[in-house]
Amino acid sequence: MRLFIAVLFPDPIVDSLASLRDKLHNEAVSGSFVPRENLHLTLSFLGECSSSEERLVEEVLDSTSFKPFSLRMDRIGFFQRPDGDIWWVGAEENKELSDLQRSISSSLSKKGFKLEKKRFSPHITLARRVITTTRAGRIEPIETEVNEVSLMLSERGDGRMIYTPLYSIQAVCMK
Ligand code: 2AM
Numbered sequence: 674m675r676l677f678i679a680v681l682f683p684d685p686i687v688d689s690l691a692s693l694r695d696k697l698h699n700e701a702v703s704g705s706f707v708p709r710e711n712l713h714l715t716l717s718f719l720g721e722c723s724s725s726e727e728r729l730v731e732e733v734l735d736s737t738s739f740k741p742f743s744l745r746m747d748r749i750g751f752f753q754r755p756d757g758d759i760w761w762v763g764a765e766e767n768k769e770l771s772d773l774q775r776s777i778s779s780s781l782s783k784k785g786f787k788l789e790k791k792r793f794s795p796h797i798t799l800a801r802r803v804i805t806t807t808r809a810g811r812i813e814p815i816e817t818e819v820n821e822v823s824l825m826l827s828e829r830g831d832g833r834m835i836y837t838p839l840y841s842i843q844a845v846c847m848k
Pocket of ligand 1: 714718797798
């Protein structure tokens with residue numbers, strides 16, 4: 674099974690992301706646009722895992738503790754690709770998010786997972802293989818609170834990706 678760890682968003686935030694995706698879609702010549710239910714921010718991509726590895730990931734999440742924090746998405750941009758670019762909404766520099774991502778990655782590495790060494794660049798992918806004249810830039814900020822992290826199953830079905838939450842941890846509120 675193919676797994677990744679992600680932050681999912683409440684409906685009103687997904688609505689804002691989906692409307693940015695729709696605007697991009699309207700302006701684009703072509704592209705593959707992420708379905709509304711698949712919009713998420715990846716913290717760690719694990720790739721193909723066995724059931725015992727899945728349990729190890731759950732242990733890692735169980736041992737991860739974080740307080741709720743706010744996250745602000747403030748720009749739209751793209752990663753250049755030869756077959757059309759990957760367009761995303763980017764999050765502002767955020768120490769809580771980076772610390773959370775680092776803590777999960779380091780616990781996964783200690784359990785033997787080989788993770789990609791790429792620098793963490795928090796983003797929500799809106800579309801892939803995009804050909805457009807849209808320009809990258811600032812957006813009306815979208816602000817949300819992160820209080821849950823989910824282990825996600827990624828499957829291909831009916832010609833599209835289906836993402837299913839398998840396990841989640843909640844932020845710990847401390848008074
Ligand atoms: P992306 O949105 O930038 O493509 C599920 O595939 C999630 O894992 C996506 O959010 C994807 O990021 C992320 N991911 C990171 N590395 C990946 C890889 N090597 N292959 C597929 N997905 C990857």
